Amino acid sequence: MISTEESIIRLLIAIVLGGLIGYEREAQSKSAGLRTHILVCLGSCLCMIISVNIAMEYFFRYGYTNSDPGRIAAQVVSGVGFLGAGTILANQKGRSIHGLTTAASIWVVAAVGLVVGAGYLLTAAAATLFVFIVLTLFVRLDKYMRRHSEHTCHIHLVMRNSTGQFRRMTDYFQGHHLALQSFRVLSEEEAADIEVEATLLVSEDLDGGSLMSQLLGLKGVLQAELLDLDEKIKVKEK
Known part of the structure; x- marks a missing residue:
């Protein structure tokens, strides 16, 4: 005992x-x-x-x-x-x-x-050490892998200045796992249409044309432009 x-x-x-x-x-x-x-x-x-x-x-x-x-x-x-x-x-x-x-x-x-x-005290101590290593050092490995599987892209949008427009756009980004890194409004606050620029963190296999089509499908979005690596991929207008 x-x-x-x-x-x-x-x-x-x-x-x-x-x-x-x-x-x-x-x-x-x-x-x-x-x-x-x-x-x-x-x-x-x-x-x-x-x-x-x-x-x-x-x-x-x-x-x-x-x-x-x-x-x-x-x-x-x-x-x-x-x-x-x-x-x-x-x-x-x-x-x-x-x-x-x-x-x-x-x-x-x-x-x-x-x-x-x-x-089994030695086994428990070794397991604790391994867990601590996974939780600390492996974070850097996870970030490294994310950097090599994702990249940033810049989006230019023209939208109607209506109630809930920004909410619809951010909900779309969240629903499609697009991390919003920066956001800037270029037009006046009282303007009928709002011109914005946004920087997203997306996967390497992103289909620019599909993304533009879906953004243009959102209510109130008039124009959408996706720029990647300083090269214009797609420009569409309703």
């Missing part, structure tokens, strides 16, 4: 390891931060310790040979899924999802707590 002193040591280690992962999420201002990750790791470790001790006690005291030391701990894996789901935010209008990495970190930190509770 796991003694009280050893249980306390494992719980303290779970606090430290969970805190390392939680610190990185807290630094990124995520929905689940330092305290959440510490509590998940601590609770998982406690469940594993109790699960092992109950199984061992039933075996030595009552002679039960079918005691499962992982029965209580197994519920952590499914239970932590509800907590992870709470960190995922879905934007149905923009068709985007945020918080998947934080939800995954909660799931991993629960596994780390179980490993600590089972007594």
Whole structure:
């Protein structure tokens, strides 16, 4: 059985390891931060310790040979899924999802707590180090890959100066995963038609003609011009 002193040591280690992962999420201002990750790791470790001790006690005291030391701990894996789901935010209008990495970190930190509770301290420490590396250093790799799969393009639009026109345009950008980097109005505020310039972050395989056709299909858009790498691709007018 796991003694009280050893249980306390494992719980303290779970606090430290969970805190390392939680610190990185807290630094990124995520929905689940330092305290959440510490509590998940601590609770998982406690469940594993109790699960092992109950199984061992039933075996030595009552002679039960079918005691499962992982029965209580197994519920952590499914239970932590509800907590992870709470960190995922879905934007149905923009068709985007945020918080998947934080939800995954909660799931991993629960596994780390179980490993600590089972007594595999070196394995838990190594796993925590790997998770910390993935959350920090791999961010640069992710940004590098994004830069090589996406590029900026400049759009010139002429639209009706009507209520909700800018909202329709931004909703289109969000719905088609086009990141708006800059936006500038060139015409007077009281003008009947508004002339704007926008810079978008788009994928390399963007079809300029298709984008122009869809923009011109928006209500109130009169002209659309897409410039890419200082070369005019398409100019259309209704």
